[in-house]
Amino acid sequence: MIGLAKSAEWLREARIGAKLMTFGVCYATWIVLSGRFDAFHLMLGVVSSAIVSMTSSELLFPDVKYANLPRMVLRFFLYIPWLLYQVFLANLHLLYLTFHPRMKEQIDPQIVTFQSRLEGDMALLIFANSITLTPGTVTIYVSVLKKFTVHAIDDPSARALPGRMEEKIEHIFA
Amino acid sequence: MENAFIYTGIFLCVLMLLPLYRAVFGPTVLDRLIGANAIGSKTTALLIMIGLIYQRVDMFVDIALAYATLNFIAVLATSRYFQKRKGLYKE
Amino acid sequence: MGVISFVLLLGGLVFYAGGSVGIIRFPDVYSRLHPAGKLDTMGLFMTMSGMALYVLSDWSISALLTALKIMLIVVFIFITSPTATHAMADAGMRAGLVHWSRK
Structure with a gap:
């Protein structure tokens, strides 16, 4: 029980939800803008969206709770x-x-x-x-x-x- | 339908003359900025129309996106610059 | 499909014309910001949706991507146009420009 509470706390601290949402938005934009569906371009999109969502997820979702x-x-x-x-x-x-x-x-x-x-x-x-x-x-x-x-x-x-x-x-x- | 795009584009170009008047003769700097911004927002639509006329929309849509970004940054930078300057009233 | 996109194009042109005439006719900077910020955004929204519908009318994956890109431009303009308007109004306010009022 304590472990569960702790992991929920950790999830909120690390802003996993906000990062995942930012990653989704970035990756959708990437696919629309690039328009190529081979493995190389899709992997490039994953890498750059991951970097952007790790560094600047505060810009899109500033201070929101993970749950709602x-x-x-x-x-x-x-x-x-x-x-x-x-x-x-x-x-x-x-x-x-x-x-x-x-x-x-x-x-x-x-x-x-x-x-x-x-x-x-x-x-x-x-x-x-x-x-x-x-x-x-x-x-x-x-x-x-x-x-x-x-x-x-x-x-x-x-x-x-x-x-x-x-x-x-x-x-x-x- | 291509004819419709051609006439719409010509009409937009004629409409651009009105903000151009404001951009050339506007009494203050901000009036000129408003005119330039309005011309830029019309050009974004005009670029897509040119793409449809030449049937190369997939190429022109990227140019339009870049133009919209450029227009926004130019307006933002210019207005941040002129808010620190005196003489906005009369030139 | 062609008829709908033509009507949207025509409506957008009406809003664009309103914006351009408003920029000429209104009496001072702050009131000129109203047509520049609102009518131009609406005109762009309507013309762009009309053209996106026209692109979608012969259906393929690349046409869908192009229509999505056009709608991306619309979303971008809907975020940035109020911001640019706000920046210009703020510049006028900080420089001490007095607004026109009916006396």
């Missing part, structure tokens, strides 16, 4: 279609603003600051990039204390912050 990593990745892939739909809606809104003849009366640029309650670098990165891609808002700065500075193009998009997107991302990393 697959669930997190699954939830992230479920988040992407919703994000695409939101991006599409936001783009239609911006397209309407762009071709409006009296555009300068429609827009009302303002800078909004708000405090986020997300935890972890990866969550903050996904949230900031999602804000930039969706409703009329561009992230300008994220401080260390998780304070977001956001430029909003008009009033409704400024009032919609932080909104449901933060809940969704919190749900990914729950």
Whole structure:
């Protein structure tokens, strides 16, 4: 029993799960980019992906627990279609603003600051990039204390912050 | 279908003139940077179209990927450089 | 298949046109970042998906690899385009550029 706990502890220390996931991502990219399926090129891919995943697995999966990593990745892939739909809606809104003849009366640029309650670098990165891609808002700065500075193009998009997107991302990393 | 790609490419080239105006006459450095970035993102799509017209997509797709990377790094490096400079207001 | 990819191509061109006109029409740096960061990304996504579908229409392994590479470019742009936009906005903020507002 103690041995089992110890080995679980060791697995978490050595970040085996994160390394394996990084290796999978690297190797899939390698196969797509190389496009050759003979043994030599596949072995080269194994060697270089192993080196990359050993040295820099912290970049892709910074500080996650070993146990809930697959669930997190699954939830992230479920988040992407919703994000695409939101991006599409936001783009239609911006397209309407762009071709409006009296555009300068429609827009009302303002800078909004708000405090986020997300935890972890990866969550903050996904949230900031999602804000930039969706409703009329561009992230300008994220401080260390998780304070977001956001430029909003008009009033409704400024009032919609932080909104449901933060809940969704919190749900990914729950 | 090849004709559709040719006309789409020509339309994209015409569209590139508008960010080019911003890149040449933009009042601040950042305006020029935005124009250059927009031209780069259109060129990435245009490269794939050229590949489809010449029926060598497998070759042009690598060039497009390299161009997208180069465009991103150029924008990032230039904006990091100009945030330390004075005179961003009026040149 | 050809019809779907043609419609996607046309939709992408509309978004690209919106992005280019927006870069000309909006009044200051920060608001120009909105069309540059969002509409161009969406236009690239739609044109690239249309072209990937067109490549896939005569089915083979190498066509599948090429379509996957095109979608890899799309994923790359979806990660890097907000980052580049954020870098430009941050540069303007640090240099003390005041944003345009309706008075």
